[in-house]
Amino acid sequence: MSAIIEVKNLGKKYSIRHHRGGYVALRDVLANIAKSPFRFAKTKVKEITGVDTREDFWALRDINFTVEQGEVIGIIGKNGAGKSTMLKILTGITPPTTGEARMHGHVSSLLEVGTGFHPELTGRENIFLNGAILGMSRRDIVKNFDAIVAFAGIDQFLDTPVKYYSSGMHVRLAFSVAAHLKPDILLVDEVLAVGDAEFQKKCLGKMEEVTKQDGRTILFVSHNMSAILNLCTKTILLDKGKIVEIGETPKVIDRYLGNAHMNAAIDFPQDPSKDIQISRISILNETGEPSARIPISEKSTIEVEFEARTSVEGALLSLLIYANGEMLLWSSESDKNASLTDYAPGKYKTTIALPAFLLNVGTYFFDIRLHKPWVVLLDERANLPLEILDVNNPKSQIMRGHHPGRLAAVLDYATTRTS
Amino acid sequence: MSVTVIKPKKTLSVEDFREIWRYKELLYFFTWRDLKVRYKQTAIGALWAIFQPFMTMVVFSVFFGRLAKIPSDGAPYPIFVYVGLLFWQFFSGALSETSGTLIANQAIITKVYFPRLILPISAVVTKFMDFFISAAILVVLMVYYGYVPHLKGLLILPLLLIITFMASIGLGLFLAAVNVKYRDVRYALPFFIQLLLFITPVIYPASIAGKYSWILAMNPMTGVIQSARAALLGTTPVNWLLLLLSLGACLVALVIGVIYFKKVERYFADIV
Numbered sequence: 001m002s003a004i005i006e007v008k009n010l011g012k013k014y015s016i017r018h019h020r021g022g023y024v025a026l027r028d029v030l031a032n033i034a035k036s037p038f039r040f041a042k043t044k045v046k047e048i049t050g051v052d053t054r055e056d057f058w059a060l061r062d063i064n065f066t067v068e069q070g071e072v073i074g075i076i077g078k079n080g081a082g083k084s085t086m087l088k089i090l091t092g093i094t095p096p097t098t099g100e101a102r103m104h105g106h107v108s109s110l111l112e113v114g115t116g117f118h119p120e121l122t123g124r125e126n127i128f129l130n131g132a133i134l135g136m137s138r139r140d141i142v143k144n145f146d147a148i149v150a151f152a153g154i155d156q157f158l159d160t161p162v163k164y165y166s167s168g169m170h171v172r173l174a175f176s177v178a179a180h181l182k183p184d185i186l187l188v189d190e191v192l193a194v195g196d197a198e199f200q201k202k203c204l205g206k207m208e209e210v211t212k213q214d215g216r217t218i219l220f221v222s223h224n225m226s227a228i229l230n231l232c233t234k235t236i237l238l239d240k241g242k243i244v245e246i247g248e249t250p251k252v253i254d255r256y257l258g259n260a261h262m263n264a265a266i267d268f269p270q271d272p273s274k275d276i277q278i279s280r281i282s283i284l285n286e287t288g289e290p291s292a293r294i295p296i297s298e299k300s301t302i303e304v305e306f307e308a309r310t311s312v313e314g315a316l317l318s319l320l321i322y323a324n325g326e327m328l329l330w331s332s333e334s335d336k337n338a339s340l341t342d343y344a345p346g347k348y349k350t351t352i353a354l355p356a357f358l359l360n361v362g363t364y365f366f367d368i369r370l371h372k373p374w375v376v377l378l379d380e381r382a383n384l385p386l387e388i389l390d391v392n393n394p395k396s397q398i399m400r401g402h403h404p405g406r407l408a409a410v411l412d413y414a415t416t417r418t419s
Numbered sequence: 420m421s422v423t424v425i426k427p428k429k430t431l432s433v434e435d436f437r438e439i440w441r442y443k444e445l446l447y448f449f450t451w452r453d454l455k456v457r458y459k460q461t462a463i464g465a466l467w468a469i470f471q472p473f474m475t476m477v478v479f480s481v482f483f484g485r486l487a488k489i490p491s492d493g494a495p496y497p498i499f500v501y502v503g504l505l506f507w508q509f510f511s512g513a514l515s516e517t518s519g520t521l522i523a524n525q526a527i528i529t530k531v532y533f534p535r536l537i538l539p540i541s542a543v544v545t546k547f548m549d550f551f552i553s554a555a556i557l558v559v560l561m562v563y564y565g566y567v568p569h570l571k572g573l574l575i576l577p578l579l580l581i582i583t584f585m586a587s588i589g590l591g592l593f594l595a596a597v598n599v600k601y602r603d604v605r606y607a608l609p610f611f612i613q614l615l616l617f618i619t620p621v622i623y624p625a626s627i628a629g630k631y632s633w634i635l636a637m638n639p640m641t642g643v644i645q646s647a648r649a650a651l652l653g654t655t656p657v658n659w660l661l662l663l664l665s666l667g668a669c670l671v672a673l674v675i676g677v678i679y680f681k682k683v684e685r686y687f688a689d690i691v
Binding site for chain 2: 014026027088089090091092094095097099100101102103104105106107109111112115116118120121125129132133134135137138161
């Protein structure tokens with residue numbers, strides 16, 4: 001088998017000014033010159049002579065790997081590790097700063113579901129438009145039209161403008177178009193994060209079918225470890241823009257989770273422009289020591305520290321616990337009294353007490369979310385790992401070390417003889 | 420099997436134009452989308468494409484033709500001004516449409532790769548469709564005033580359209596690329612277009628500039644509009660030198676526009 005993707009020394013640099021981003025208004029440039037002509041001249045001179053101290057930020061650096069035809073490669077890593085940047089470079093959306101990539105065959109990318117959907121157009125029209133944007137020829141779209149509609153299950157609403165669709169229908173239609181792409185190489189970003197659980201399963205099934213039947217090569221970025229484990233033969237672990245490990249999926253996932261385990265307390269970089277922001281999340285065991293590995297028989301505490309920089313009204317802190325990509329629990333501070341909290345500027349610490357025997361033995365991920373429910377997501381820290389250990393576990397003795405089920409709640413059983 | 424090579428520096432090459440050809444269906448779909456979406460939820464739909472130039476023509480004829488008595492090289496003023504308006508609205512509409520197209524399609528640019536040139540080109544093609552629709556009024560006017568264009572006139576029309584097309588794409592590409600970085604374009608352009616209308620012989624004949632008419636000749640649309648009138652209405656003989664000058668100016672604009680656009684294109688997704 002020959003390599004279908006070859007990546008050599010790929011790197012992408014953003015200069016911070018560039019990165020902080022967006023466009024500049026000529027007005028601002030002119031205003032800067034007027035306000036401090038000397039400083040402007042000095043920085044310009046520095047820029048030209050190359051002694052500019054402006055900081056560079058390498059989103060990706062020294063990336064080397066090859067992919068054989070028919071392989072499905074997972075790409076994992078924390079937020080900001082460079083996963084999405086890598087896909088953006090491979091698709092050609094943004095150019096690399098160094099190195100090169102060679103891809104043999106027709107490449108399609110799916111960085112977002114429903115790119116280019118126009119709300120005013122009908123479902124039928126959007127299938128054609130979206131298909132064309134994703135690189136399908138009109139003939140292919142016509143050929144697959146019925147299959148697309150059937151998979152999405154929207155035949156009744158085919159001639160309704162998409163703006164009247166529910167968000168679920170919207171996602172279903174969009175994914176369905178994408179699922180019928182027939183490229184040699186498919187690059188997929190976290191697209192399964194949307195949609196309801198049932199549809200997610202259907203999509204994963206479809207992707208599995210596609211890879212196994214057609215021998216298509218896929219690069220797949222995801223936070224959903226069980227999906228990666230299911231689909232990918234090999235996995236690349238990225239951290240701070242570099243490849244940490246590349247190899248068999250279970251091994252790489254272990255390394256990723258292992259790495260993550262060391263961080264029972266995580267400090268997050270602060271952005272002073274945010275109204276309210278989480279600064280630190282720690283997991284404490286029964287004795288109050290930081291540990292992300294908690295015996296099933298012990299209570300534990302999740303501590304969230306955050307800072308409100310302005311007054312934030314009607315906010316809510318929520319804890320979301322996931323297993324295998326499925327949400328197990330959505331818990332909020334408002335669960336007891338149904339009220340939201342107003343925060344005056346200042347620093348806060350919230351502790352969430354997790355009872356013993358809540359989760360079964362295994363690995364879980366949780367998100368901490370600060371939000372105004374149904375209005376805005378203020379801050380979120382996602383995919384923090386938590387491992388529940390099989391220690392002092394009566395259940396396990398009977399089940400001989402097996403741990404069926406996700407929850408370990410100990411229920412009261414009362415048996416009386418009735419006759 | 421096709422090989423895609425992704426490298427830091429890409430220079431302008433024949434491959435770029437081949438690529439646009441490969442993506443011609445997408446060009447078609449973008450144009451189709453813009454046409455389709457434009458008149459959604461309007462009561463009179465595509466009639467707007469006729470209504471606008473028609474009403475402008477009526478107002479101009481009353482104020483400039485009837486009241487201000489601006490000369491029209493012997494042709495009835497309504498038809499005289501309509502020929503000018505037709506080309507002018509194609510040009511100015513295409514300019515403002517292209518300059519904003521990259522920003523309007525930001526969501527697509529940051530998520531999918533395709534030759535970015537497609538977007539501005541499709542914007543001009545969309546305006547070209549409007550041109551055809553509003554040209555229907557011209558036919559009616561010509562019948563009404565009893566004008567029969569001679570064959571040479573009809574033959575010259577495609578050339579005039581090509582020149583206008585090139586002029587709007589050339590300038591439009593430049594503006595679109597600048598607009599990605601400096602949003603000032605959005606505010607400066609409408610104003611600039613308004614000024615440009617007055618230094619283009621749309622509402623008056625180029626002849627009233629007298630010995631200063633060479634100033635007008637610098638504007639490529641002068642040659643186009645004057646030749647269109649010469650061809651369709653026979654007001655003046657076709658000035659081939661002027662037309663050649665316009666063609667040259669447009670070619671220069673086109674080349675500069677394409678080169679500049681290609682040069683900054685790579686960073687669109689990062690800063691748009």
